[in-house]
Amino acid sequence: HFPPENATVYLGSGFIQEALRRARELTDAAYAHTTDRMKMSISEGSVRPNDLLALFKQTGPKTKAHIRAAEFLDNTVELIREMVYTHSMDKPDLSELLSAEDMETILQATGCSAEMKRPVCKSDCLSKRYRTITGHCNNRENPQWGAANTPYARWLSPQYEDPRGAPRGWSPQHTYHNHTLPPIPLSDPRSHTQSCMAFFRSAPSCSSPLGQREQLNAITAFVDSSMVYGSSDALALSLRNLSSPLGLLAVNQFHSDEGFDFMPFLNRTQPQLDPCGPRQHSDHTSAPQQKNNISMGNASFCFQAGDSRANEHLGMIALHTLFLREHNRLAEELHRINPHWSPDTLYQEARKILGAVHQILTWDHYLPHVLGRSANQILMPAYKGYDPAADPSISNIFSTAAFRFAHVTVHPVVNRLGPDYRLSPAHPALPLHHSLFSSWRVVKEGGIDPVLRGLLVSPAKLQTADQMMVEELTERLFQAQGGLPLDLAALNLQRGRDHGLQGYSVWRELCGLPAPVNESALSGILGNTALARKLLDLYGVAENIDVWVGAIAEPALPGGRVGPLLACLIARQFRGLRDGDRFWWQNEGVFSSGQRDALRSTSLSRIICENTRIQQVPLDPFTNTMRAEELLSCSNIQLFNLSAWTEPDSDPVCGAVPRLTLGFSVLCGSAVFYQCPAGFLLIGATHVTCDPQTHHWSPQTPTCQDIDECSTDSAVCPPHLQCFNTPGGYTCTEAAAPPLSASSIAGSVMSVLGGVALIMLLLFCYQRFILRKADPPKPDCCQRTS
Numbered sequence: 001h002f003p004p005e006n007a008t009v010y011l012g013s014g015f016i017q018e019a020l021r022r023a024r025e026l027t028d029a030a031y032a033h034t035t036d037r038m039k040m041s042i043s044e045g046s047v048r049p050n051d052l053l054a055l056f057k058q059t060g061p062k063t064k065a066h067i068r069a070a071e072f073l074d075n076t077v078e079l080i081r082e083m084v085y086t087h088s089m090d091k092p093d094l095s096e097l098l099s100a101e102d103m104e105t106i107l108q109a110t111g112c113s114a115e116m117k118r119p120v121c122k123s124d125c126l127s128k129r130y131r132t133i134t135g136h137c138n139n140r141e142n143p144q145w146g147a148a149n150t151p152y153a154r155w156l157s158p159q160y161e162d163p164r165g166a167p168r169g170w171s172p173q174h175t176y177h178n179h180t181l182p183p184i185p186l187s188d189p190r191s192h193t194q195s196c197m198a199f200f201r202s203a204p205s206c207s208s209p210l211g212q213r214e215q216l217n218a219i220t221a222f223v224d225s226s227m228v229y230g231s232s233d234a235l236a237l238s239l240r241n242l243s244s245p246l247g248l249l250a251v252n253q254f255h256s257d258e259g260f261d262f263m264p265f266l267n268r269t270q271p272q273l274d275p276c277g278p279r280q281h282s283d284h285t286s287a288p289q290q291k292n293n294i295s296m297g298n299a300s301f302c303f304q305a306g307d308s309r310a311n312e313h314l315g316m317i318a319l320h321t322l323f324l325r326e327h328n329r330l331a332e333e334l335h336r337i338n339p340h341w342s343p344d345t346l347y348q349e350a351r352k353i354l355g356a357v358h359q360i361l362t363w364d365h366y367l368p369h370v371l372g373r374s375a376n377q378i379l380m381p382a383y384k385g386y387d388p389a390a391d392p393s394i395s396n397i398f399s400t401a402a403f404r405f406a407h408v409t410v411h412p413v414v415n416r417l418g419p420d421y422r423l424s425p426a427h428p429a430l431p432l433h434h435s436l437f438s439s440w441r442v443v444k445e446g447g448i449d450p451v452l453r454g455l456l457v458s459p460a461k462l463q464t465a466d467q468m469m470v471e472e473l474t475e476r477l478f479q480a481q482g483g484l485p486l487d488l489a490a491l492n493l494q495r496g497r498d499h500g501l502q503g504y505s506v507w508r509e510l511c512g513l514p515a516p517v518n519e520s521a522l523s524g525i526l527g528n529t530a531l532a533r534k535l536l537d538l539y540g541v542a543e544n545i546d547v548w549v550g551a552i553a554e555p556a557l558p559g560g561r562v563g564p565l566l567a568c569l570i571a572r573q574f575r576g577l578r579d580g581d582r583f584w585w586q587n588e589g590v591f592s593s594g595q596r597d598a599l600r601s602t603s604l605s606r607i608i609c610e611n612t613r614i615q616q617v618p619l620d621p622f623t624n625t626m627r628a629e630e631l632l633s634c635s636n637i638q639l640f641n642l643s644a645w646t647e648p649d650s651d652p653v654c655g656a657v658p659r660l661t662l663g664f665s666v667l668c669g670s671a672v673f674y675q676c677p678a679g680f681l682l683i684g685a686t687h688v689t690c691d692p693q694t695h696h697w698s699p700q701t702p703t704c705q706d707i708d709e710c711s712t713d714s715a716v717c718p719p720h721l722q723c724f725n726t727p728g729g730y731t732c733t734e735a736a737a738p739p740l741s742a743s744s745i746a747g748s749v750m751s752v753l754g755g756v757a758l759i760m761l762l763l764f765c766y767q768r769f770i771l772r773k774a775d776p777p778k779p780d781c782c783q784r785t786s
């Protein structure tokens, strides 16, 4: 079966099939192992900190399918390599040994072929108006750019320890610039209780079958409020309230926040695995009542949102809840001004507004504080319109290192404040690890308002060289969920190696910043000789420093929270996300100029005022508010005026927009699109267009016709019940008689009343003319009853 030396013969199908068979077995065994591990967690009745890491990833069915295919592919390629090596003792170059057909066979068999298929993009007016949920087709030429379940972009090629993707530092003997990479130091307090910290590699993606390992981004890259709506169609659908005619998102059916909604609970099939409830022995600082598991029926405690990290921190829960409420508020308001819009249109328009709001809050209100005003001006020049050549995909360096800068800004204490912005005994301040995965606290401890007030007036942690990350994150991460705690700093460093990120100096060079060649250069860059020495003691040379730690060690730029390297990397990512987004809120044609003007006035404070009971807010929630006197009353905050979303009722050329008496319509360009309510069928065209020649709408306006479910589907009711059609629905009843409509009920009441009146009259006549025979009869009296 094997090619002779120096032959350019391909491996052949028998060989490929054997590799595929063994790789499938290996992959299945790995999945079975994970299932067993999960079963063990269930039988132990606990979620271990490492299981929580798995929860961090958005593993919907589509992501799972891609990961499985990629792992199958990875195992196949690895096996082929091994099989060739054992036979020829030669380091194989698979690109020479696998023909194009062999490669196609492998991609088909593993499922990667289907995963990498170019999506078909719709081009009707409404598809051009709204983003897809998955982010596909934003870029028409490169429809995968920025989409969910695509690999992270690389700005620098990866550097692994072998040609495939072994993590940097995997082999203790492997050296980098004559130095080994440092392991977690032995002085770690955990070394008494655990010899190592479990770590799972990020899943590979299908994208580079024979090349180096790439990781998968399961969510959309775009700042599109996907944390509210989800990044997969299935999740997006499950987050909606499909029975509402208002395009609302589903809300919690068990609890409300004094009239305001909570997110629904996640419907977990294994409630034991839910990490969000109070823990029986979480630890000694919990109040006794918090230690008892509170029953929520069969529902789980974790909230369901568009992003799986929603429950990770109380602040995240509060913000996710806030945006859910804002969607529903917007949809209701839009319905008020456009009652002819369908639930889908209301959902999409509210989603579009929330996406724009999120972009404005991020770019205009948040980023300048991260980069510093002057760096922001230089690195984030004014918007010049959509650039189809700009790739918005999230880069590996951004997610694995740069945007994790914020881990060093996380405060160790979560303040929850009362209406007077003071700590109150009702909801005391919490150590950070008690606020992780603790959704029950907003349900049972005063809703989201105290958490939001805490966020509004508590400063972020200031990063210092001697305490980069708080111990709450390095010593107690997920401790309250049981098991041995994790260390977020160690995870960040190891993740960087797992993803093959190159060292600190190389990234500085990419940014046009001088690479530190010696200790004094590094001391100059870090503004701290002791820190520079410590890093060089550990890593030997600056090229070896793990980029995350090198980057956060740089002092912040004036008015910002990050140093020059992070500013460069973060700004580059955000420029791509802005310029490469066809639905960017300022891109011509996305919103009207009136709508853009309204959007410009948006603020996080306004959203808080409109969706909570909070009465006082800072003018700019992204700057630190020190004193209660600096707060403004909500009545002084500019409200969001949606009048620019009122749809015109006439077209300049064709006049009045043809609407449906029963049914929905929406104007898109010079066309009107129609939809019928559930239970009705659209008869006629799905849309009509304004004909500039005739000045008429054509073709004819459609109508909505009631569907007779009883005659179209005989099995609609159980066999022993009879089906009766009603407008938009049907009923199943035992009685043979049809259910009464409103008009027939009124008719029946009239008949009964008439009958009673008749009897009364007969009685009256009987008494008067039969019992009292002496009186003369009055014919008109009895005549009236006839």
Ligand code: HEM
Residues within 6 Å of the ligand: 053, 056, 312, 313, 398, 399, 400, 403, 404, 406, 407, 410, 432, 436, 488, 491, 492, 495
């Ligand atoms: C209490 C607050 C936070 C906690 C407990 C937390 C925890 C975590 C954990 C456990 C991971 C996964 C680590 C790994 O295995 O690689 C992670 C990843 C990450 N975190 Fe945080 N984090 C927090 C706040 C933040 C903030 C404020 C930001 C940014 C503004 C942030 C940005 C990120 C990013 C970008 C990733 C990588 C995501 C990915 O690629 O999947 N985190 N965080």
